[in-house]
Amino acid sequence: MTNPAKRGFLLYNGENMTELVYLTDSYKKELTAKIISCEKKGNQWEIVLDKTIFYPEGGGQPSDKGEIIGKNGRVHVKHVRLRDDIVVHEASLDGTLAKGEAVECTIDWSLRYSNMRVHSAGHIVHEAVKLVAPQLTPIKAAHGSKPFIQYGGSLTIDKNFAIEKEANVIVEKNVPLILTVGDFSPMPDGGTQVKESQEVGPITITEIENTGDHVRVYYRIETAQKEAEVSAETLTAAQLTGILLDTQQDALQTINSSTLPADQLRLTVLGSKSNFAKDTRRITDVPPANRQSVGIVINQVKKTIEEALLRNSRFEVRNSKEGWIDVTMPGVKPPEGHLHIVTQAIMEITRIFERIGFTRVRHPEVDWDWYAFESLNMAKNHPARDEWETFFISSKGVKQIVLTPHTSNGQVREMEKGKLPIRMINIAKCYRRQIDVSHTPMFHQFEGLYVDKGVTIAHLKGVFDYFVKQFYGPNRTIRLRPFHFQFTEPSFEVDINCGICLGKGILPNGQKCRLCKEGWLEMAGSGMVHPVVLRNGGIDPEKYSGFAFGWGVERAYMMKNDTKLDDIRLIYSNDLRFLEQF
């Protein structure tokens, strides 16, 4: 901003100087001055006076217009500006003017007054912005046809109401406009000001526009003419928005605390006599150009109130065509089917292992004895086979076929694919000659196999820990206990801490936990793959090591805390009254 006032009230240009009368008396409409120079530049005249009431463009305020009348000539001042520190009146000239001649100057007061009001309004808006958003730093202002103040920073557009409210408070207070305006632009700033803030009239914040690092606050004041025309009830869009929001607030409170029947409640908050309806009708008080934005607000407020009424559940819909409907009747549901809980468990288990690179594979359920036992270091008649109550398809001859009693039959089969490393998860049906509360002759297991260079017991623990935390929850953990399997060495039994007592064995009330064995539940068998098994799968146990584990899917699922499933046979009952619970 060029600010002539910073050098005092006189401008010097060599021997020439102009006294800036508009600064000391912004209400002076006429003045007698002396012509210092009068020159034709192009097709217009440039006139310099010893003193002037014409405001030159600057500080965001447009220049004044008006007339300069001499003895032999008449000048129409079109534009006034500062050039090289002197005030130049650019004008058309009828007749002649002489240097040193005394002239009568008149400004276009209505333009000037309007500019003054806009300018003052700008300062008031700035004061309001400082109150609402003190973090903004002023950059520039324009008080022309679309006035705005530009700041560094940003501002949410819904602040328009608050700024406008604060600005109009200043207007209403009718403060003298010898304001201290902080770091924005000291007063007087070279612009012309009205004397009292009420002269500015109601201020409307028309828009808040964020661009990059800057934000512009646009405002508008009523023209003097319009002021005369409009009624006392004139509302700005922002004012009505504020009123509507207040109404919304009241309505929500009413809904929340109301004991009225739904239809009455609805009438109260949305009916034709409601505040909302009254507010809505006041849209006609808003200048037509701004009604659209108010309309949006009205719709939003109505929607918010409608939603609150719906939430309030005592609400009944009135449908003008269909008449009343009973909204408490059950809704029309989409078809509801159910996946078997074993399928659900398998999907979940598969996902969990997929995330650590274990891929699900498929191996036979009816398999050679070789894969089910012999390749796993269990020769025929080995006592270890007693652990598996095996169904035989043909026990005679060299090629014995069994129903695999565990998913471990996939171990050597997977190794035989010849691809290393292996991260396998084999989920399949298994069969054992047993039936009681915890056994069915057919069940599912999931088998993990990890073979790579440098696989350790620590990895086995890591994978188990990961799995139980994913499957059962973050406060579950595992422990390994020594065990024996022919196909792993060392072998472990894997326990998980009880979900009820979290491994303590004792409940908070001091009673013994009845679910678990001393705080732990047996989960699975596992171990480091036996070198014989690796060799049977064509893998050199000197270079590679691995771990394997096998868990019952049903058991794993039943051990989830809240299933309350205590008999595995239910899972295979195929009773829809059971299946539809999951």
Added chain:
Amino acid sequence: MNIKIPDSWLREYLKTNAKPHDIQRCLSLCGPSIERTEAINGDVVYDVEVTTNRVDSFSIYGMAREAAAILPEFGYKAELKPFKLPTISQKQQKLDINILDTKQYCRRIVAIKISHIRLGPSPQWLRTRLEKVGQRPLNNIIDITNYVMWETGHPCHAFDYDLLKNKTIIVREAKRGEHMVTLDNKRYALRGKELVFDDGKGNIIDLPGIMGTANTVITDQTKNVLLFVENSDPVHIRYGSMGLGIRTQAATINEKGPDPETAYTAIVRATSLATEITNGTIESKLFDMYPGKMQPATISVSHTKLTSHIGVAIEAKRISTILNKLGFSVKKSSKKEEHTYMVTPPSWRSTDITIPEDIVEEVARIYGYHNIPSRLPEGELPLIQADPEFRWEEEIKIRLRDWGYTELLTYSMISESQMDEFHLDKTSSYKIENPLSEEWVHMRPSLRPGFLSAMKENLSHANDLRVFELSKIYRFRKGDLPDEEDVLIVGLTENRFFEAKGLGEAILGLFGTPCALDAYGSVTREGEITLLELSVTKLVRDAKPIKKYTPIPKYPPVVEDLAFIVPDRFEIGPLILALKQAHPLVASITLLDVHEDTRTLHITYQNPEKNLTNEDVIPIREKLIRLAKDESGAILKSS
């Protein structure tokens, strides 16, 4: 296999400041799992699960040995009190029973004659101990043999000396068809090759290692006994015990090959108890035939292997200490540059410890699995293609669920009568030799029998069913494993042919296969149930999961409905197919309406290049009408 160990008895061989619950906790983490404890008369009895490879700890003394190695790792004092074997005053004269084992079926036989025993109930302390471990006391001689088995871990037998009339015991394999009567008066026909004792005249006088026979066992009349401990070939014991179905504690131990060294401990312990309790006198020199002395192999294992398998760095000194405590001797190899341990297990671990991984286990478990950190795998990820069938299975199942169907899961095995009922070939199926129940005998060649029976059971409490199962069937292949084929079966109550067919077509649509439904399965009716069956395996094989993009038409289609009068028993399918192919501008034809003999077709004409005019459509329409008439006798209904 589980064994009961009374705390008071254990402490006879274990000096420790650890309390019973400490013992339970520590042993469970590092050794045999103590599954529960029971308080009996001020004593604590541990119920211990001993794994099959650790027959050496299946005794009071064996457990004390484990505890002595484990407890100090947890900061408790623990010391094993060795067996104090009394010197028994043997007689100079040799045992006058001729024991022959020419084929060396036994690794060791020890025996001694005790005479003038006073048969009767055992003293209270002995009875109490046996009761605590769950063994019913009988008479003092039998009780002593049981007591010794519990304490030392080696089964022990007593013959009535006077019933061994022939003074001969020959160890041999049984012949098929021979008979014997066991001490519980059960008669058995032998399969052959069981290990038996022969009296030299072809009579069986014992089923060694498993159970005594009635003809030589202790009776009320017994005056003189022959205490007898044989350590025989475990495979023979297993064979005899399983084949005859005689699963005694002795058989359970003997089939796992107990340490022959313990046989000696057992007989000395039994002898001293017998003289003490029954007042008998030793009448012979201790017979000891020991051809099968075990020579534990020395195993070499490097420090790197040990620590890299365990996943944690353990100091060399600590490793040696752990192994020594378990009775292993450890030498460092001087040959190899790398730190290598030469480890020799004690006699009682000679069959169990044979490879370096066994040493890894011993070190790791005593070090404590709970002291090993948890780490997720760090290695490279395998580059393998996921089996697409799993994804398809999930897709089908989830779709069916969301279309309102519930999944069943029936047993893979069906009954003989179900095979008959559904006309399934019993000769070409996988039949279980040892079924658990007659419900589950054949591996199903079809999902139908099991699925329909599950549906029918539900019909007793529901009348509108929509269920499915996606499981394997087992197609017979002679001399080979079955072809395990994944099949989807969907069942709906009542006659819902078009619903089932539409469902099948929708599923086919997912796979993008050009073939019709009957290439993958069928829709059929079973009484009041409509079934859809589809081979998922085949569908997956033909799947075209990648959808091809065709540009969205820029020009509007021309759409019209044509109604045809059709002859009786008319099939619309082939006509629609023929009309669709009749002209390239025919984009789609659907059946809009069926009313009596009228079929209304909804026809869409579309040219991707330009707007179709009526003039363009007229010749096509005429062609379609002509075709319908000529090919299938469908006449355009005149409006």
